[in-house]
Amino acid sequence: MQKTAQPGIREFAVAGPDEGPYGIAAGPDDALWLTFAHSGEIARLTLDGQLSRYSAGSASCRPTVITRGPDGALWFTRTDGRIGRITTGGELTEFALPDPAASPFGICAGPDGALWFTEMSTDRIGRITVDGDIAHFALPAAGAFPSFIxxxxxxALWFTLNxxxxxxxxDLDGEVALHSLPDGTAPVGITCGSDGALWFVGIAAGKVGRLEVDGALREFPLPDxxxxxxxxxxxxxxxxxxxxxxxxRVGRISPDGHIVEHDLPTPDSEPHGIAIGPDGAAWTALEIGSVARIAHDH
Known part of the structure; x- marks a missing residue:
């Protein structure tokens, strides 16, 4: 089923309201890949709406963030202390972390051909090779709640400490440096912009931030x-x-900080993960059981 809120935005039902989805990533196969955090599944969604669902492990494994790996597979975190890997054909492999209570969350492909991830409960950054070798690096902060990376x-890899x-x-040798933000920011998402700066969102402060490599910071408050x-x-x-x-809502911020916001079709749809699809549009996972597509020229 498709819903339209305003020109350029479409919503597609992909799951039940109690299943997710949560994370979303573009795969190497011209499809979107989703995590269903509450049903323990990974889903593949084609641009024409074809959906395939695969088990991510046990029903309670809670897959969260997903990313395209350097090996052509999709890699994802499971808050039950595992890193998952799924091929575009649906073949699943899982790697148990040394600490089952680590609660891995953010994950991304690094410049070294490995996957890097955060562990919320242990204040560590992890690295896993495509063969499953795992290393850990301690952070110089306790209770920091490392989130996206x-x-x-x-x-280097950059991450938020919520x-x-x-x-x-x-850096690739495990050396860590921290850049302080104003109290009450509570950063979550982070990405590297086309301008070479790090862009992040502060969930508690209601702001988008831009951090340069030298530590120069700009903040852009949201209207709400x-x-x-x-x-x-x-x-x-x-x-x-x-x-x-x-x-x-879904928002877009220009390199100079101009913000444009777009209301989503369904009230209280709980938008979480967001990715650029193979069609150039922005796609977001809605935890009520849908995804929304926002046209790239919207």
Missing amino acids: TPGPGG QADAIGRI PGAKPHAITAAPTGGCWFTQWGGN
Whole structure:
């Protein structure tokens, strides 16, 4: 079923209201890949609406963030202490972390051909090779709640520390540096923009932030302070798209900080993950059981 809120926005039902989805990524096969956090599944959605569903493990494994790996497969985190890998044909492999209570969350492909991920419960950054070898790097902060992670300038990985109000940088040797943010920011999503800066969202502050490699920071308040921005992704034509979980909107911010917001078709649809699809449009996962497509020229 498709719903339209305004020109350029379409919504498609893909799951039951209690199944997810949560994370979304573009695969190497011209399809979107989704995590169904509550039913323990991964789904593949083609641009013409064909949906395939695959088990991600047990029904309670809670797959969350998903990303395209360097090996042509999709890699995802499971909050039950595992990293999952699924091929475009639906073949699943899982890798158990040394600490089953680690709660991995963010994950991305690094410049070294490995996957890098955050562990919310252990204050560590993890690295897993495509063969399943795992290494860990401790963070110089306790209770920091590392969240999303992205490749960034200088061959490093950049990540948000939600409870420490900071952005972290880790190089391929495991050296970590932290950049403090204003108190009460609570950063979650982060991405590297086409301008070479790190763009992030502060879920508690209702702001989008831009951090340069040298630590220079700019903040852009959203019109609704209670919007609760959650995830952010760079647009190929410049700027970034981001979700507003509390405001039921998707926003776009230009490189100079101009913000345009778009209401979603269904009230309280809980937008979380966002990605640029193979068609150049922004696609967001709605936890009520849908995805929304926002045209790239909207």
